[in-house]
Amino acid sequence: DQAALDALRSADLDKLRLTAETNIRNELIRLPGIAAVDLLGDRRREIEVKSDASTLESYGLTMDQLGAAIQNFNRNLTGGAIVEMGIRYTIRGVGQLTSLEDIKNLIVAFKIKAATGQQPATRTPLYLRDVADVRFVLSEPKNVVRYNGRPAIALEIYKEAGSNTT
Numbered sequence: 745d746q747a748a749l750d751a752l753r754s755a756d757l758d759k760l761r762l763t764a765e766t767n768i769r770n771e772l773i774r775l776p777g778i779a780a781v782d783l784l785g786d787r788r789r790e791i792e793v794k795s796d797a798s799t800l801e802s803y804g805l806t807m808d809q810l811g812a813a814i815q816n817f818n819r820n821l822t823g824g825a826i827v828e829m830g831i832r833y834t835i836r837g838v839g840q841l842t843s844l845e846d847i848k849n850l851i852v853a854f855k856i857k858a859a860t861g862q863q864p865a866t867r868t869p870l871y872l873r874d875v876a877d878v879r880f881v882l883s884e885p886k887n888v889v890r891y892n893g894r895p896a897i898a899l900e901i902y903k904e905a906g907s908n909t910t
Contacts, residue, residue, distance in 0.1 A: 758882060760897050761786040768899065777907035784898040785889030787882040791847060795876035803875055805853055810875065813852040844880060848873040 761783065769781045793814065800806060851869040859865040872878060889898045 757785075757787045757895055757897065758789050761788065764897050764899065772899070772901060777904050778901060779904040779907075780902040782900040782902075784887040784900055785885045785895065786897050787885050787895075789880055790883050791844065791878065792881045793847070793872065793876045793878050799875055803853065803855070803870055805870075805875065810852055810872075814847070814850060814872070817850055844878060848878045 764783055764786070769783065772778055772781045793810075795807070795810060797807070800810060848871065850872040852872050852875065853870040854867040855870050857866045857868065885895075887898075889896045
């Protein structure tokens with residue numbers, strides 16, 4: 745498969761993992777006598793949010809508050825239902841973060857500027873990008889697999905009980 749070869753050449757383990765999961769693993773699992781196929785050495789893309797206590801403190805935030813803001817936004821909530829003319833409409837709040845930009849643009853707090861003279865008090869959003877570095881990283885693999893000294897992915901194939909191993 746050309747995608748697997750391209751991934752191997754570029755050493756992009758996330759692309760290689762996706763190819764192994766979606767193409768190779770799915771083809772192998774369909775063969776008679778194969779019970780399961782597991783990937784070893786795979787690394788998944790994760791989003792890393794890095795901040796330091798002094799930056800957060802300057803905005804009056806803690807790490808716990810920052811974590812709670814991210815967690816509270818990234819969920820689906822039910823909002824109940826409305827019945828109108830015999831038709832029931834379910835209300836749901838969807839707050840799924842789908843991209844790196846969505847996460848960077850997450851409002852984690854508001855900066856409040858007190859009213860002065862003629863100027864009313866204002867609330868300015870404080871975005872995650874203002875208090876933290878947000879980026880994609882690869883997770884640490886649960887197993888280390890190397891081929892010719894370079895990181896690789898291996899397939900562990902389990903046979904069905906009573907199947908011939910040849």
